[in-house]
Amino acid sequence: MPQLTRHYAHWPCGVPHTLEVPDRNLAAHLAINAGRYPDKAAFEYYGRQTSYHALHAAANAMAGYLQQHVGVRSGDRVLLMMQSCPQFAIAYHAILYSDAVVVALNPMSTVEEIAYYVGDSGGRVLVTMQDLFPKAQSLLDDGSLDGCIVGAYAEFAGAAGDTPYMEVPAFVHEPYRQPAHAHVHGFRSALAAGIASRPSLAGGADLAVIAYTSGTTGKPKGAMLSHRAFTYAVTQRALWQRDLPEHTELLALPISHLAGMNIMNQALSVGRTIVLLSRWDADAAVELIERHRINYWCAVTPMVIDLLSCPGLAHRDLSSLKRVIGGATAMPEAVAAEVERCLGLPLIESYGLTESCGGTHMNPLQAPRRQCGGIPYINVDARVIDPDDGMELGPGQAGEIVMHAPTLFDGYWNKPDATREAFIELDGKRFLRSGDIGYHDDDGYFYVTDRLKRMINASGLKVWPAEIESWLFGHPAVQEACVISAFDPHRGETVKAFVVLRPSARGNLQPEQLIEWARSRMAAYKVPRLVEFVDSLPKTSTGKLLWRVLQDEQHERDRVARAPF
Template identity: 60%
Template sequence: MPKLTRHHAHWPEGVPHTLDLPEYSLYRHLEASAERAPARIAIDYYGRPISYGGLHRAVLNLAGYLQQCLGVRCGDRVLLLMQNCPQFIIAYYAILRANAVVVAINPMSTVDETAYYLGDCGARVAIVTQDMLAKVRPRLDDGSLTGCIVGAYSDMTYPEGNPDFLQIPDFVAEAGQPPLSDREHEFGNAVAAALAPSPIVVTGSDLAVIAYTSGTTGKPKGAMLSHRALALATAQRSLWLDDKAPSSDLLVLPMCHIAGMSGMNQAIFQGRSIVLLARWDAGAVPALIERFRVGRLGGVAPMLIELLARPEFARHDLSSLKRLYVGATPTPVSIAKELEARLGRVPIECYGMTETCGSTHINPPMDARCGCAGIPQIDVDARIIDPENLTELDCNESGEIVINCPTQFIGYWNKPEATREAFVEIDGKPFVRTGDIGHHDEDGYFHITDRLKRMINASGLKIWPSEVEACLVAHPLVQEACVLAAYDEYRGETAKALIVPVPDAEGTISAEIIIEWARTHLAAYKVPRLIEFVGSLPRTLSGKVLWRALQNEQNENDRERRDAARQ
């Protein structure tokens, strides 16, 4: 079946259908923006601005320090662990400038999870903020980490307490602490050392980022993303979502995740100013939009729902906002319509995955439609296939979405079998299997309707039940566990655990005990919010748990509760 082209009738005016492949380091985008406008504000972090010239100098200095003082060599993996802050952006581009590979992990990761990431990717050096230092210190103590650069958020905030327009969170305002060992290096001192990096030797095909995604069969897998793929994805979105105005971008999505990382890279590529929040703060967002004349804001549906409910939403001038884009979870049509009524802007929904460097489908800004993923963007070939026999399906036929694009990942780090399973060949080309079920309509717009893979989507954060189950059954009072997706009014979905206790556990096991156990072993967003104790789990003749039947039952119960709540 030929490549889908009917969506070209809805293509944004002036946007090309294809782009040349970048054959350079992603770092070059920052270098070019700093050369064009060194005095322009690159980042404003709680009232403290940093120019593009200053950002670029900090990146070069830190890259030199990584190479000369910590022995980082070409291709080395460097762990990056912190909340959103200027140090994240500096470290991200400095690692790339040092010809090394960024491994940015979720700051909600536990000590055990952090140890797994470090061991799996083989990183010898980490860059963290002081609130994350305890998660890597065991690896410093045992010598598997040879060095760690440690920063404090407060070093880059407003120098005289709270600015008059924003309250600085306590964890951001905390003063920097001195290093405790010779393996800990203070971030500011590393930058101030002003050591020059060696020349760039990486090209577009080289590895730039390892982005960990939760695994369907246990431990997370590291998706390998090249400089070429990330640079091209950045250029694609910049062309598609350009608002033609010299305004700021408000970045609230975590930059350790591909969505926030994409927003960061897009702003740097275009030389725009990034207004940065360490964490989502719905009360602060309207004031920031008004003060900095923010033109673009990206988020997920739960953020928009909370924003609409805040009294500040009606008290501030939000007319500068030209692009409001949303992804990860479907946006309720009612919320989209309310945003359009109150802002005069239709939220632009998009769809993608870590393995494709973010979005592959975006709604055209001038023809955005509510409740759908949009159309395949520049250089994207998206098809619908039967997930069983892999035959290609036509318009309005439901099947698995598969994607071929030049931004797709190289494979999973050290997992060749998982890499092979992630692709299917069509017309001689490798297509990434998304695991999402959907269809495209007569106009070429894609609609996501279900999941093929067993995954929970909590506010855009992906939870794989098998990982949570492996944690739960390690508790001495748990015999078996089955984790399901349950409806959550705020997060969209949350994890629910069906627990089979060991014999004679009655009276000693409780939901609180299980939840606390999970909290000590898993990132907070993966911890089951709901616990149900059962006597047994249904199984197939071969002994496999009938999780899909249990999930269908849960879906029906959730549907009945939602219907009852509406009456």
């Protein structure tokens, strides 16, 4: 079947249907804008600004130090682990200037997880911060790592009294204390050495980043992403969003995750100012949007819910916001409606994967739809197939979403079998299998309903948890919800919902009342038979629900309950 083009009727005005990008190092964007806007703030970080010139000079000096003092060579993998801060951007670009490969690690990683990433990637150098260094020290001691550069957030943050209007995480103001280890280099000392990096030769098809997937099945896999994929991703997104250098952006998503990384790359490629939070804080976000007249904010559902729940929000001036962009999971209808009511803006949802270097779909700004991943981006061929036989499905038919795009990854690091399984060939082209269930409508808009392996089979009927979660968000007492399967002796599986109630509703609503409410709004087989109220839900650092944690715990409960005495 030929590529879908019916969505062209809703295409953003002035955005091309096809695009070519320069064959260059991704980090060249920073160098270019350091020349264009030398004195402009690239980052505003807890009361201190870092200019484009200073950011580029620091990245160049860090690259020279990595090359001359730590032995980093072209193609080496360098691990980067820290909370979101200007130092992340400095080290990130320094690694790319060195023609090396960024391996960004979640700062919440455990000692065991860090050891796995080091061993799997073959990285021998880590750039981190002093609050996280203790988790990596054993890898220096046993020779797994050759060297470690350690910094302190305070080195690029304002003073303690610079932001009296917001609470600053304690670690941000901790002064640097040099770890007593022979193979540790100070971040600030490395910059002060003033060593210029050698000219970069990497670009285009060369590897820029190894981004580890969440590892919901088996060990995490490293998706190999090229300079060209990133350059294409930031260029098409900037065109789609009509980005201008004068726009400012609140970056509260972790930069270590691909979503936050792409926001950073896009803003720096355009020449925008990024107002940065190391940790999500809804009250701080409101203050920053109002004080800095912020224009863009990209968020996940829990962040949006938190901000909308801030006391006194109706009396704050957030009129500078031009765009609120959602991703990761479909935004519940009730939450999207509340965004529009409170902020006067439609929520612009997008869709993509780590393996596609971020977004492959986005809603057109002039015609967004709710709970919708949007239409395929520039040069993206997206389709829906039957996950069992690979046959292509038509409008309204749910199946697995697959995509062919210029931003697709080159495969999983050292995992050829997993790489082969990730693709399917259609019409002579290689399509990425997303593992997401969804459909497209007659206009070419794509809707993601759930993960392929998350489906609940209740008496032979398919139930998609994300659909039930979306319904539950419509209850005024529900703040968050996560739906999983539970054992049922008659149905095989049944629907169970873990629910976080809004503070005002706690103690005033019983599980049976919520079940009865759901019964009047959805098909009987979809209604949760079990509802458990909890104080919080497990999430990743980017706000995605860790539904598998709850599912595994439920499987264990069911196993114990069914075990013979």
